Amino acid sequence: MNSIADPIEFARALSDRTRQEIMKLCCCEWRSVGELADELDVTQPTVSHHLAFLRDANLVHIRPEGRKTFYALNQDAVASCCGVLMLNYAPDVKEPT
Template identity: 45%
Template sequence: MTTYAVDAWTALADPTRREIFARLAVRPRSVTDLASELPVSRPAVSQHLRVLKNADLVRVRPEGTRRIYAVDPDGLRAMRAELEMFWSAALINFKRLVEAEPQENGVRP
């Protein structure tokens, strides 16, 4: 079986994967637990979890005969850093635009 690399943003673009990820952010769960709460089959949940795992957004650990999935803090940290980079760039650009606008009555904020 071929595994395709997918980035975290692409992985979370799917609404079902976002819902699975949100549920895992509350607490770790098994595939069976997740499937019982969602309108998708257990095999579909497994496929979504595989994508999230390949995107480094979830970790899996064996617990007896079950596999327990949880949010991977390292993957979440990487997404947050990327988002903060975008936000910082947007704020810098906004500041530049505001400072470049002509001021009415010669008064600057």
């Protein structure tokens, strides 16, 4: 169901501070675009731009509701991508980290 985890696209999604802050804000609850913009000292179009990036990378869930659109982090995708990174770049490390 999920697209195949691409380690480079995943890393690019995480390589910006604003995007990581967005991810943190919508990690465990649904957030509207306006809420995110309010808490993130950037404009609403900037937030929309980053959300589009995260959406293309399959890193957020989307739920339109009336005029608002709610986003929530796709934790499973994050876990999957981290798993790929571990397999690629930490194959000899024994759990736990």
